[in-house]
Structure formats: C-alpha cells, structure tokens
Amino acid sequence: MKSLFTLKKYFYARKNKLLAGVFFILLSTVSQVMIPLFLKSGIDSILNAHDYSRIAYYAGLILAASAFSGVFRFFTRFTIGRLSREIETDLRLDLWKHLQTLPLSYFKETPTGDLMAHATNDISAVRMFIGPAILHSVDTALKTSFIIVIIASLNFELTIYSLLPLPFLSFFVYKLSGIIHHKFAAIQSKFSDLTAKAQESFSGIRIIKSYVRTENEISEFNKLSSEYLDKNMEKIKVQAWFMPVLLFIAGTSGIIVIWAGGNMAINNSLTLGELSAFISYLVMLIWPMITFGWVLNIIQQSAASMKRLNIIFNRAPDVSDTEAETASQFLVKGEIEFKNVSLRYHSNLPFILKNINIKIPAGSTVAIIGRTGSGKSSLVNLLPRLYDVTSGKIFIDGTEIKKIPLKVLRKSMGVVPQDAFLFSDSIEENILYGAEARNNGLFEAAVRISRIDKDVRAFADGYKSVIGEKGVTLSGGQKQRVALARALAVNPKILILDDSFSAIDAGTEEEILNNLKEFKKDKTLIIISHRISTVKNADKIYALDRGSIAEEGNHSQLLKLNGLYADLYRKQLLEKELDELG
Amino acid sequence: MRNRGFGISSDEILGKAYDSKLMKRLLQYVKPYAKYVAFAILLNVVVAGLGPLRPYLMKIAIDEHIAKHDYNGLLNIVLILFAVLIFQAVVRYFLTYFTQLMGQKIIYDLRIKIFAHIQNLSLKFFDKTPIGRLVTRVTNDVESLNQLFSSGIITIFSDVFIIIWIFIFMFSMAWELALVTLSVIPFLFYATFLFRKKVRNAYRSVRFHLARLNSYMQEHISGIYIVQLFTKEKAEEKKFKAINDDYKDVNIKSIFYYAMFFPVVEFLSSTAVALIIWYGGGEAVQGAITIGVLLAFIQYTEMFFRPIRDLSEKYNILQTAMASSERIFKLLDTKEIIPDPENPKKFDKVAGEIIFKNVWFSYTEKDYVLRDISFKIESGKTAAIVGATGAGKTSVINILNRFYEIEKGTVLLDGVDIRKIKKEELRKHISLVLQDVLLFAGTIKSNISLNNPAIGDDEIVEAAKIVGIHDFILSLPNGYDEEVKEKGATLSGGQKQLISFARALVYNPQILILDEATSSVDTETEMLIQKATRNLLKNRTAIVIAHRLSTIKNADKIIVIHRGEIRESGSHRELLAKKDIYFKLYQLQYKEQENFIL
Structure with a gap:
C-alpha cells in the first residue's frame, strides 16, 4: 500500500481536477438519491390525493433529477477518467525518462519483455487505482451515507433490517475476489508453461522431426493444455458462485424489506410509497457494495504494480555526471589514454579486460584486432562510458573522462556499433540522428564517404525511404554503411568503428577506408576488426587476447613478431585464395 | 537490427467485426458440444424467467396481501420469493459453470489442433515464420476466443430470453402501460447504435496508438545505447511524449463516449419510470391498474435496460474474436507439408548405403x-x-x-x-x-x-x-x-x-x-x-x-x-x-x- 504514495506528486499537480471530480460526484449522487424520494411522493399522491397534476409534477421531478444527475455523472466520469489517463501518461513518460539514463548493463540483465510489461501492464494497473478505484470509493462512500440517512429518516427500524445483509456482501466480494485473484495467478503460471512449451517445440522442430517425436510433443502439449483447462476450471468453480451469491445476498435484503415493510404497511406505519422508495434505495445500494469489495482488490493489485515500478525508479544510473568538473564548453582534441584499465561486468564474473595500457595521440589511427570474445568491443564501450571501468583510469586530452560532462564526452565521438542498429525511420533521419541539422554539407560528405549514396539512388524514395517492414x-x-554515415554526420573528434566492415565486400571497404583518409585530418580514429586488410594501414595496431594486449606495433612490426597477428594474416591470405577459387 | 519493432505489425490490424464465414467455421468447433449448448439454453430459459417472476410476485404481495391486510398471505409470498431466490442462485451457478466448461473445452480442442498442425508443417515454413508469431497463435489468439464461446454466444441467448419474459409479464399485467413504457426502447436502441459505432472507431484508434507506443518502446529499448551514444535523450523524450500523448488523447476520446453513454441510458431508464408514474399513476387513480402493477413495472424497467446496455460490451468480444480467428484459420489453411508417398515402401531394416x-x-x-x-x-x-x-x-x-x-x-x-x-x-x-x-x-x-x-x-x-x-x-x-x-x-x-x-x-x-x-x-x-x-x-x-x-x-x-x-x-x-x-x-x-x- 505504501508504494502508492509515489503517486502523491502526480495528484498534487492535478489537484484542481481531482477536486472538481469529487465535487461532480457529490452533485450527481445528491440528485440521484433524490429520485426514489420523488417516486415515493408520486406513489403516495396516487394513493391518497388522487390528484392528477401532482402525479405529473413528481414524474417531472424524477426526470429533472435524472437529467441533472446524468449531466454530472458525465462530468465525473470524464474528469476522473481523464485525470487517470493523464497521470498514467505522466508516469509512463517519467519511466521512460528514467530508463534513458540507465546504463547498458541494466538493459543487458533485464529482458526487454519485462520492461515492456512494466510500461504497459503495471502502469495500467496503477491507472485502475487512479481511475475506477478513486471514483468508486468516493461514489460508494457518498451514496451509502446519503442513502442511509434518508432511509433511516423514513423508517429507522426497517433501515436496520434491510441493511443487515449488505456488509456480508462487501465482505463476500472482497474475500471471493481475493481467492479468484489467487487462482488466476495459478492460471497465469500454467499459461506461461504452455507458452514456454510452444516456444520450445517450435524452436526444436528439427530435433523433434528427426527423432520422430512429433506425436510425443503433441501429447505433452495436450497434457499441458488440459492442465491449463483444469486450472481454469478451478477458478471457474469459485467464480461461478460470484454472481449467484451476490444476487442472493442482495435479494435477501429486498425480501426482508418486503416482509418487514409489508407488515408495517399492513399496520399503516409505512406507506406503499415509502416501501417502494426503500426498494429503490436498496437497488441503488447494491452496486456500490459490490464495487467496494472489488475496489479493495484493485488497490492491492495496483499497489503491487507500483512497487515493481518503484524498483525501476529507484535504480540509480551507474554512469552519471556526478563527478563532472570541467565546464560544458570543454573542447575535445582527441588524445586518448587507457591507464591500467580492467573491467568486469559483475563482481562474480571474470575480468573481460585486464590491465590495459594504451596511448593514442590526437589525430592518429589505431586498430584493435583479436578473436571473438577477446574484449575488443568492451574496450571501446568504455570511451563513451556505456560502462565505467572496474579499475584504472581513462583520460581524454589529459582529463579523466569521469570529469567530463557525459554530453560533451559523447558528442565528441562518433560510434559505429557492431550490430549497426538503425531505427525504423527514413534513411535520412537515421543518418542525421546525431547531427544538429542538414545544412552544413556534412550529410553529403557522410553519404559519400560511407558509399551509401550509390545504393540509395536505387531506392524509389531515395533518402526518404523508410527502413523496415513497411519500407526498404x-x-x-x-x-x-548507414551507421557509418550516421557517425560521420556528427563530425566527431573521435571516430570509433566497431567491426563495421564485416558485411561489406573488400572492394567497397577499400574505397571507404580511402575516403576516410581525407575526412580524418585531425580526427582520432579507432578501428576494431578481425580483418587484416582493414587494419594494416593503422599507425598502431593492438592485438587483444583474452582481455590483455598480446602484441602491439604497426603492420610490419607485428608480422615480424610471428605471433597472433602473423597467424591471422596467413589465415586470411588463405581465405582470400579460397574465395578466389570461384 | 534485432528486436525490431517496425511501426505496427500485421498482427495489430483489426479485421471486420462480424464475418459470417469465420463464424460458421468457429461454430464447427461448438458442434461436438451440442449437448452442452442445449443444456445451457434450457437453463437460460429457466433463469431468464426467474428474474422477471420476482416483480410479479411482489405485485401479488402488494395488491393481494398488503392491500388486504393479509399477514399470512404476505408470509407465503415472502417464502416463495426466498425459494425462487435460492433456486435462481443455484441454476445460475450451473449455467455459468457449464458454459465456461464448454468454452474451455472448445478452446482446448482448437489449441491442440493448431499445435499439431504447426508441428507437421515443413521446415520451409519455419524458416520464413518468426517463432513468436506461431506461439501467439496457440496462446493469446486462442485465448481471445474463450470469451466468445464462454460468455458471448450463450449470454446473447440469455439476454433475449430475459427480454421475452419481461414482455410476457408486462403485457399480461397491463398492455397499455407496457406500450407506454416500451416507447423509450427505440431511443435506447438508437443511443446504443450510435455509441457502438463511435466506440468501435475509438477502440480501433486506441489499439493503433497502443501498438505504436509499444513498438516505439520495444525498438528504443533495444537501441537505447544508440540514443545514449548520440546524446539524443532529450529528443527521444520529446518523441516518446508525442506518442504517449496521442495514446492518451484517443483514450480520453473513448472515455468521452463511455461517459456520455451510461448517463444517457440512465436518463432513458428514468424517463421510463417517469412515464410509468405519470401514465400509470393516472390509470391507477382511475382504478384501471393496481399500485402493485405500477411497482412491478418500475422494477421491470431496470431489468430491461441491462441486457441492451450489455450488448455494446458483447460487441467488443465479437470484434476481438473475429480478428483472432481470422489469423488462426489462416494458419490452419497453410498446407506447407512435405508429402508422404502414396504407396510407401516398407523400410524396417536398413543397411545404410x-x-x-x-x-x-x-x-x-x-x-x-x-x-x-x-x-x-x-x-x-x-x-x-x-x-x-x-x-x-x-x-x-x-x-x-x-x-x-x-x-x-x-x-x-x-x-x-x-x-x-x-x-x-x-x-x-x-x-x-x-x-x-x-x-x-x-x-x-x-x-x-x-x-x-x-x-x-x-x-x-x-x-x-x-x-x-x-x-x-x-x-x-x-x-x-x-x-x-x-x-x-x-x-x-x-x-x-x-x-x-x-x-x-x-x-x-x-x-x-x-x-x-x-x-x-x-x-x-x-x-x-x-x-x-x-x-x-x-x-x-x-x-x-x-x-x-x-x-x-x-x-x-x-x-x-x-x-x-x-x-x-x-x-x-x-x-x-x-x-x-x-x-x-x-x-x-x-x-x-x-x-x-x-
């Protein structure tokens, strides 16, 4: 329950709407509870006065009260409903803002599906608290107190009798919906089993088919399906009692009124009009009583959801500007130094990088080569602080990177990540993603250098072509190459290419590398690759092996060492020969 | 580009609300449970009649016993009312139980049929179909049919029967008053019709914008490091806000319709009550009808409005079910299977050449x-x-x-x-x-x-x-x-x-x-x-x-x-x-x- 206090500030920001909503509930409830009173007067005047005009008068009052109540009911629902949607939207936006500050490691350990579930299901559950729960709690409280006051003033004794069963109703709804919720959780867990089974059977289709186990898979799936059916029926067995018992308790209340009220009417201590008003009021009370039990459950569920959301909100961004000292005008020149840098992703995981010492003069080109898993990507991910070092220090232009504001640091770099992730926007939007605007000639330069220009010409919509299912x-x-253009368009001081030519043919790669030479001028370039052809012209090459620098030097120096690098070189020559066999 | 979420996937597009061809195919799966259906309909007729019986019994209590100062008679009616109440509760329980059981059994059948079908498809099919999509077919899509079978189809019967019973009681008690009361019905239908149309469109755009929001989040969570590397947090926040706000706006629009509809229905219901008081009151003054009839009519009004109001909810169930069944049947119609020979060679023992x-x-x-x-x-x-x-x-x-x-x-x-x-x-x-x-x-x-x-x-x-x-x-x-x-x-x-x-x-x-x-x-x-x-x-x-x-x-x-x-x-x-x-x-x-x- 405490978790819901997080919502305080959202309510506070919209307190006027909340107050208006409550006020509307009050108005609509007041006019609604008047209706049975007019009904009573109408019926009594039929019985006693035999006065036709008075009957029409009460009929008119019923209509007027209903219209009045209806108008304010509309305002109520609209105001509170809107309020709940607005707060939901704010909450989701805040969640998003917060997510954007979290480090890459958080997203590696949290499945995207989980985050999606929080952003949709949990936020929805919280909205149910803001909307229906508040609306119905206020409505129930007001309606119940008004009605009890009115019927007690009509006939106190009958009020006591008729209200006797109603607390049972709330209690019953509360208890039963608790049990149902519990059974529902069991259903959900069976449902995930079923989903997991389907996932596994479809992924393992080759093994299943080749070992002729199709029948077995089907029968296992059938078994799970039937267990799922059983779990559902367990819930249904309980749930099926819900409405019958509810109506039974409410009906009992009505019968008590008929019996006790009927007796009073026979004694002339109650008019028939009063009796029918009683019955109307009871009908009016039943719904709030039912919702009351239901609302209690909603509150519990949304509290649980809010708790899950708070866990994310309380997750501090590991990488932050807390230590930033230099001004945001800090100008990066591009000299980089790794000093005794080690990295591991978690204290119980082995080190990915061990004691790395690298010095890169501004404007030079450095290449890092090594096998898959040798730590190449981890090494360059440290520069824009996607991760922070476990120990050691990294300096840019002699300033430790933690002391440079993140924004300045990252803006000075152009990174082409290994997986070349692009968004499903147009090619132009993707290329200009990090750039300020498309007017300084950088765009043209970027598409030319990356050689994406010749490809785009073939697309009907050119640079406006949308990437993805609906486009190209x-x-x-x-x-x-689009990812490369995107990095170039930033006009970075430091350009980092993380295995960015793996899917590009050798000819195009050579063109791009040539183009980069003229673009480079005073820029620092870091190239990660497992291809010798990509790195051989670098000023300095580092060969990484299991997290440590095994060899360093330029191409010819490394070849002379006759180690890791030379071995790779020979293999790639062979590969090339094989490839040329045709 | 892993975890791609390009705009709105084909799964999100809504089909027609009702398609008789699809419905016919769906009913094929109900066939094996014809006995359940018959039993459910029988229980429905009973339970539908028991509700409207109560106002009738109350009318007798008022007119025959209270008005005539008959304590014992009143007690008898109260006992009958109580018995009816218990009976109604029990019948209702079994009705719910059996219809739900039927729904569960039908979707069970359908689920295992789809699963077996997928298992027998060729690998070429698996190569081009994402596994996630297949999993959705046997899980969520089947699930969304559940409501159709377990509450949709049967309760439509129930609603119709309730309305019929109320008609019978009303017209047998006072046909003129019944006609006056029912004069609000066309307005109710019109309001429901309008509401349904509006809500349907609103529902579509809610789904559309939700899909947009989800795919945005999915894609940007996958590419979060790109956002961070290019320091685009502020810009992405703005984009997200726009999408998030669009989603909010369409929701508020649909809230508007709901907020409109329910008060209108209540107002119409009050109009009916006012008509009963006004017209029926006049009749009662002249002694043409009793006060008990008047009270019974007021209760019938309340009973009558509920099923019609619920129809709008049924409509949503139908719409979702149609969309799911279309996807399911499309999969079941896929015939990508590597055929077995017609006269296969016996092959018990192999040498292995x-x-x-x-x-x-x-x-x-x-x-x-x-x-x-x-x-x-x-x-x-x-x-x-x-x-x-x-x-x-x-x-x-x-x-x-x-x-x-x-x-x-x-x-x-x-x-x-x-x-x-x-x-x-x-x-x-x-x-x-x-x-x-x-x-x-x-x-x-x-x-x-x-x-x-x-x-x-x-x-x-x-x-x-x-x-x-x-x-x-x-x-x-x-x-x-x-x-x-x-x-x-x-x-x-x-x-x-x-x-x-x-x-x-x-x-x-x-x-x-x-x-x-x-x-x-x-x-x-x-x-x-x-x-x-x-x-x-x-x-x-x-x-x-x-x-x-x-x-x-x-x-x-x-x-x-x-x-x-x-x-x-x-x-x-x-x-x-x-x-x-x-x-x-x-x-x-x-x-x-x-x-x-x-």
Whole structure:
C-alpha cells in the first residue's frame, strides 16, 4: 500500500481536477438519491390525493433529477477518467525518462519483455487505482451515507433490517475476489508453461522431426493444455458462485424489506410509497457494495504494480555526471589514454579486460584486432562510458573522462556499433540522428564517404525511404554503411568503428577506408576488426587476447613478431585464395 | 537490427467485426458440444424467467396481501420469493459453470489442433515464420476466443430470453402501460447504435496508438545505447511524449463516449419510470391498474435496460474474436507439408548405403545452394564434409532426412529413393546431432530419451557411459533426474554436446548425421568429445560436417564442398597431397588442432 504514495506528486499537480471530480460526484449522487424520494411522493399522491397534476409534477421531478444527475455523472466520469489517463501518461513518460539514463548493463540483465510489461501492464494497473478505484470509493462512500440517512429518516427500524445483509456482501466480494485473484495467478503460471512449451517445440522442430517425436510433443502439449483447462476450471468453480451469491445476498435484503415493510404497511406505519422508495434505495445500494469489495482488490493489485515500478525508479544510473568538473564548453582534441584499465561486468564474473595500457595521440589511427570474445568491443564501450571501468583510469586530452560532462564526452565521438542498429525511420533521419541539422554539407560528405549514396539512388524514395517492414530492407552491408554515415554526420573528434566492415565486400571497404583518409585530418580514429586488410594501414595496431594486449606495433612490426597477428594474416591470405577459387 | 519493432505489425490490424464465414467455421468447433449448448439454453430459459417472476410476485404481495391486510398471505409470498431466490442462485451457478466448461473445452480442442498442425508443417515454413508469431497463435489468439464461446454466444441467448419474459409479464399485467413504457426502447436502441459505432472507431484508434507506443518502446529499448551514444535523450523524450500523448488523447476520446453513454441510458431508464408514474399513476387513480402493477413495472424497467446496455460490451468480444480467428484459420489453411508417398515402401531394416545422384537444391527458387552433387557412402562408413562457411554443407544433411525437397536428382538409401519412403520411417533410421544443442525443459534423462517410453533407464545409462557423461550426471544432486533449466543454462557447451550424443546413441540408428560444434571447449572435454565421437560413429553410416581434425582423419572419405559443388574427395592424405582446396582449408581451420588429437 505504501508504494502508492509515489503517486502523491502526480495528484498534487492535478489537484484542481481531482477536486472538481469529487465535487461532480457529490452533485450527481445528491440528485440521484433524490429520485426514489420523488417516486415515493408520486406513489403516495396516487394513493391518497388522487390528484392528477401532482402525479405529473413528481414524474417531472424524477426526470429533472435524472437529467441533472446524468449531466454530472458525465462530468465525473470524464474528469476522473481523464485525470487517470493523464497521470498514467505522466508516469509512463517519467519511466521512460528514467530508463534513458540507465546504463547498458541494466538493459543487458533485464529482458526487454519485462520492461515492456512494466510500461504497459503495471502502469495500467496503477491507472485502475487512479481511475475506477478513486471514483468508486468516493461514489460508494457518498451514496451509502446519503442513502442511509434518508432511509433511516423514513423508517429507522426497517433501515436496520434491510441493511443487515449488505456488509456480508462487501465482505463476500472482497474475500471471493481475493481467492479468484489467487487462482488466476495459478492460471497465469500454467499459461506461461504452455507458452514456454510452444516456444520450445517450435524452436526444436528439427530435433523433434528427426527423432520422430512429433506425436510425443503433441501429447505433452495436450497434457499441458488440459492442465491449463483444469486450472481454469478451478477458478471457474469459485467464480461461478460470484454472481449467484451476490444476487442472493442482495435479494435477501429486498425480501426482508418486503416482509418487514409489508407488515408495517399492513399496520399503516409505512406507506406503499415509502416501501417502494426503500426498494429503490436498496437497488441503488447494491452496486456500490459490490464495487467496494472489488475496489479493495484493485488497490492491492495496483499497489503491487507500483512497487515493481518503484524498483525501476529507484535504480540509480551507474554512469552519471556526478563527478563532472570541467565546464560544458570543454573542447575535445582527441588524445586518448587507457591507464591500467580492467573491467568486469559483475563482481562474480571474470575480468573481460585486464590491465590495459594504451596511448593514442590526437589525430592518429589505431586498430584493435583479436578473436571473438577477446574484449575488443568492451574496450571501446568504455570511451563513451556505456560502462565505467572496474579499475584504472581513462583520460581524454589529459582529463579523466569521469570529469567530463557525459554530453560533451559523447558528442565528441562518433560510434559505429557492431550490430549497426538503425531505427525504423527514413534513411535520412537515421543518418542525421546525431547531427544538429542538414545544412552544413556534412550529410553529403557522410553519404559519400560511407558509399551509401550509390545504393540509395536505387531506392524509389531515395533518402526518404523508410527502413523496415513497411519500407526498404537493407542488407547487412548497407546497414553498416548507414551507421557509418550516421557517425560521420556528427563530425566527431573521435571516430570509433566497431567491426563495421564485416558485411561489406573488400572492394567497397577499400574505397571507404580511402575516403576516410581525407575526412580524418585531425580526427582520432579507432578501428576494431578481425580483418587484416582493414587494419594494416593503422599507425598502431593492438592485438587483444583474452582481455590483455598480446602484441602491439604497426603492420610490419607485428608480422615480424610471428605471433597472433602473423597467424591471422596467413589465415586470411588463405581465405582470400579460397574465395578466389570461384 | 534485432528486436525490431517496425511501426505496427500485421498482427495489430483489426479485421471486420462480424464475418459470417469465420463464424460458421468457429461454430464447427461448438458442434461436438451440442449437448452442452442445449443444456445451457434450457437453463437460460429457466433463469431468464426467474428474474422477471420476482416483480410479479411482489405485485401479488402488494395488491393481494398488503392491500388486504393479509399477514399470512404476505408470509407465503415472502417464502416463495426466498425459494425462487435460492433456486435462481443455484441454476445460475450451473449455467455459468457449464458454459465456461464448454468454452474451455472448445478452446482446448482448437489449441491442440493448431499445435499439431504447426508441428507437421515443413521446415520451409519455419524458416520464413518468426517463432513468436506461431506461439501467439496457440496462446493469446486462442485465448481471445474463450470469451466468445464462454460468455458471448450463450449470454446473447440469455439476454433475449430475459427480454421475452419481461414482455410476457408486462403485457399480461397491463398492455397499455407496457406500450407506454416500451416507447423509450427505440431511443435506447438508437443511443446504443450510435455509441457502438463511435466506440468501435475509438477502440480501433486506441489499439493503433497502443501498438505504436509499444513498438516505439520495444525498438528504443533495444537501441537505447544508440540514443545514449548520440546524446539524443532529450529528443527521444520529446518523441516518446508525442506518442504517449496521442495514446492518451484517443483514450480520453473513448472515455468521452463511455461517459456520455451510461448517463444517457440512465436518463432513458428514468424517463421510463417517469412515464410509468405519470401514465400509470393516472390509470391507477382511475382504478384501471393496481399500485402493485405500477411497482412491478418500475422494477421491470431496470431489468430491461441491462441486457441492451450489455450488448455494446458483447460487441467488443465479437470484434476481438473475429480478428483472432481470422489469423488462426489462416494458419490452419497453410498446407506447407512435405508429402508422404502414396504407396510407401516398407523400410524396417536398413543397411545404410547412401547415394546422392546429381542432386540440385535451393531454398528459394533458382538460387542453387547445391549443384549436381553426387557421392556414395557405403554402409557402415563415415563421410566427412568439409568446406568454407556457406559452401552448402548444412544443405546436404537437411536433404537426407527430407527436411527439404530437392529440385533435381535423387537421394537413395539402400538403393531406394527416399521420396518413396514414409518420412517417419526414414527418420527412424537416422539420428541427427546439431551444432547448437537445444535442450528441452525436463530432466537429463528425458533429454536423452526424448520421453520415448520404449527406451529404458538402463539404455540411457549405457549411452551416457559410452559418451562419457555418466560420471558427470551422477555428480549432479539428482543424477539423471536433475532438472534442466531453461535453455540448459546450468550445463556447459561441452556437456550439452555429450548429452546430445547420448541422445543420438540411445536411439541406436543405422545412420548418423553429425554437425560438429565449432565452439571451443577445454582440453579435457575435447578429449571426451573426440572419444565419444569415435564411439558414436562405430558401425554406422555417418555424414559428418566436420570441425574436428580427429573426426576428419578417422573418416573413410572426405568430401570437399566449395560453392555448392563437390570439388575434391578422398582421404586426408590424398587430399593434402593435392595441395588444393582441402590443403588450404586444413591450414585455415584444422592445422592448429594437430596437438589436440588423442
């Protein structure tokens, strides 16, 4: 329950709407509870006065009260409903803002599906608290107190009798919906089993088919399906009592009124009009009583959801500006130094990088080469602080990167990540993603250098072509080149290419590398690759092996060492020969 | 671009609200439960009548007993009312229970039918269909039909019966007053109709914007590091806010309609009550009707409005169900199945001689992955297939057990064209060991036997001993009954491979297809795997996509595939001597392993 206090500030920001909503509930409830009173007067005047005009008068009052109540009911629902949607929207926006500040490690350990579930299901559950729960709690409280006051003033004794069963109703709804919720959780867990089974059977289709186990898979799935059916029926067995018992308790209340009230009417201590008003009021009370039990459950569920959301909100961003000292005008020149840098992703995981010492003069080109898993990507991910080092320090232009504001640091770099992730926007939007605008000639330069220009010419919509299901499907090489153009368009001081030519053919790669030479001038370039052809012209090459620097030097120096690098070189020559066999 | 969420996926687009063809097909699944339907309808008639009976009984209580000062008569009516109440509760319980049971059974039938259908589809189908989509068909899509069967169809009957009963009671008590009361009905229908139309559109745009919001989040969570690298947090926040706000706005629009509809219905209901008081009051003054009738009518009004109001909710159920069933039936109509021969050859025992004769194969038309492949493996011999990545090695093994059909040529097993053998029969003689070992949820034991009851515990242990994983399994807390966690996370890559070897062994096939894993393992495991491989290949015909030098050296024949064609074949020594493709491949991939061979 405490978790819901997080919502305080959202309510506070919209307190006028909340107050208006409550006020509307009050108005609509007041006019609604008048209706049975007019009904009573109408019926009594039929019986006693035999006065036709008075009957029409009461009929008119019923209509007027109903219209009045209806108008305010509309305002109530609209105001509170809107309020709940607005707060939901704010909450989701805040969640998003917060997510954007979290480090890459958080997203690696949290499945996207979980985050999606929080952003949709949990926020929805919280909205149910803001909307229906508040609306119905206020409505129930007001309606119940008004009605009890009115019927007690009509006939106190009958009020006591008729209200006797109603607390049972709330209690029953509360208890039963608790049990149902519990059974529902069991159903959900069976449902995930079923989903997991389907997922597994479809992924393992080759093994299943080749070992002729199709029948077995089907029968296992049938078994799970039937268990799922049983779990559902367990819930249904309980749930099916819900409405019958509810109506039974409410009906009992009505019968008590008929019996006791009937007796009073026979004694002339109650008019028939009063009796029918009683019955109307009871009908009016039943719904709030039912909702009351239901609302209690909603509150519990939304509290649980809010608790889950608070866990995310309370997750502090590991990488932050807390230590930033330099001004935001800090100008990066591009000299980089790694000093005794080690990295591991978690204290119980092995080190990915061990004691790395690298010094890169501004404006030079450095290449890092090594096998898959040798730590190449982890090394460059440290520069824009996607992760922070476990120990050691990284300096740019002699300033430790933690002391440079994140924004300045990252703006000075252009990164082409390994997977060349692009958004499903147009090619132009993707290329200009990090750029300020498309007017300084950088765009043209970027598409030319990356050689994406010749490909785009073939698309009907040119640079406006949308990437993805609804637009053009790019090949791996095209994606890498768009990602390269995106990094170039930022006009970075430091350009980082993380295995960015893996899907690009050798010819195009050579063109791009040549183009980069003129673009580079005073820029620092870091190239990660497992291809010798990509790195051989670098000023300095580092060969990484299991997290440590095994060899360093330029191409010819490394070849002379006759180690890791030389071995790779020989293999790639062979590969090339094989490839040329045709 | 992994985890892509491009705009709105095809799953999100809503179909028609009602489609008689789809409905007819859906009703096919109700047929086996005709008895349930009949029983439910019977209970419905009863329960629908019991509700409207109560105001009638109250009318009698007021007119006959209260008005006539008859205490005992009142008590009798109260007792009857109470009995009716209990009876109604009980009947209602059974009604709900049985309709829900029926709904559950129908969706169970449908679910297992879809699952079995998917299981029998060809691999070509799996290649082009994302697994997530298939999972949705057997889970969520089926689930959304549940409501249609369990509450939708039956309650429409119930609503109709309630309305009929109320008509009967009203008209038999006072037909003129009934007509006056019912005069609001056309307005109610009109309001409902308008509301339905508006809400339907609103519902569509809510779904549309929700899909947009979800795909935005999905995509940007996957690409969060791009956002961070290019310091676009502020800009993305703005974009997100716009999408989030759009979603809010369409929701508020639909709130508007709901907020409108319910007060209008209530107002109409009050209008009916006012009419009863005004017109019926006049009649009562003249003594044409009793006050009890008046009170009964007021209660009927309340009863009457509920079912009509509920119709709008039913409409949503129908709409969702139609969309889901359309997707389900589309899948069930997919007929991508590799056919079995009409008069299959009996194939109980095989010697294991394999011949590929001028085989051409492509995954997509015209783009041949294998060209004119011919080779022969004698019974009991091992052929190693080597070649660079993408040379077509995997295609060779995909063809032998008819995962895919070849375009030209023939594959013969013991001289019989494999297309003349039933797929099941063919596959029974072939065990497949894949590079990526997929372990299923269950125990170590069930992963070896794949739950085949014909395989005894001692056979499983025997197989595990032969491949050398037995001691490791015993070291686990529950031995062979140790649970295998999701994707086998608790086992190392090497251990998983050995388990898949044991799996292949326990099925004791005459033919073995082995796609060796490339992932590196520690020396100890490497030795275990080499030994296990030798045991596995003993006395069997085997095709191995070899990544281990030891396997290649032990093979009877090496087939070198390059760009879909066989370029060389022979023994290790012969091929090395040629100093051509194999020689290069050897230097590239295998030479390093020289020191590791047992």
